[in-house]
Amino acid sequence: MNKAKRLEILTRLRDDNPNPETELEYTSPFELLVAVTLSAQATDVSVNKATRKLFPVANTPQAIIELGVDGLRDYIKTIGLFNSKANNVYKMCHILMEQHGGEVPENREALEALPGVGRKTANVVLNCAFGWPTIAVDTHIFRVSNRTKFAMGKDVVAVEEKLEKVVPKEFKVDVHHWLILLGRYTCVARKPKCGSCIIEDLCEFKEKTSG
CATH class of the missing domain: 1.10.1670.10 (Helix-hairpin-Helix base-excision DNA repair enzymes (C-terminal))
Structure with missing residues (x-):
């Protein structure tokens, strides 16, 4: 062409x-990161249905840690691969708290080092949350x-x-x-x-x- x-x-x-704009619903870089991680091999519609219930209860890394992996799983069990996704998001939250002060890093390598985050997810977060031309x-x-x-x-x-x-x-x-x-x-x-x-x-x- x-x-x-x-x-x-x-x-x-x-x-x-x-x-x-992305069809995933979010109000912060962290909510976006979680939503994109959950959207792997799932529809945005199914993710939004789950996060509409999850985010009012837990929409920060610390809140999800306090919810626990079992509690998180209950909110996302309607999404495909919910067991592995719950584990990844829970581990991700610990890393964000321990290494990034609870904030989502505006850095590709740091994002891709998070559990469940690959190049595509990092690109979406950098683009939608931070305005990068990824x-x-x-x-x-x-x-x-x-x-x-x-x-x-x-x-x-x-x-x-x-x-x-x-x-x-x-x-x-x-x-x-x-x-x-x-x-x-x-x-x-x-x-x-x-x-x-x-x-x-x-x-x-x-x-x-x-x-």
Whole structure:
């Protein structure tokens, strides 16, 4: 895909949604960190349902430590992989208290050192909580980037590196939101809704549908 076409795609996505936000609900960097950690292999909807009950009771590292891993598990048991996630979040809270004064570090290495936090989670936290121009590549972004030919790569790291290279600076803070939303609601996995897509004429996917 050429530079001009990419620029037009990004411009249309920005014009359609100038201030995109994550669909995870949070009011602090810590709430965001917990929500993103819980969202692995789970939907944002399911995470929000659980955190709407959890956060009013415990929304700081110390409060979750006091809740205990069993207490935490009770709040998140409707989310997939809740046992391992409860353990990770509980351990994470201890590390935040012991090493970071109870605050979420604005530092990639420190974030990735936390239990249950990988590159994607760190990217989301740095982007949404701290405004970094990071690009968190999930399954939606991986699919959209390859299907449209916007930024092709054999794995999520390759797609992230390609996006970092081809997305102009002015779009970098918001691009992962636009691509996630496009993949979640329009460029869906089984049968993309090409007919209702605002970038259909620019997309280089050959098997377009009329949906």
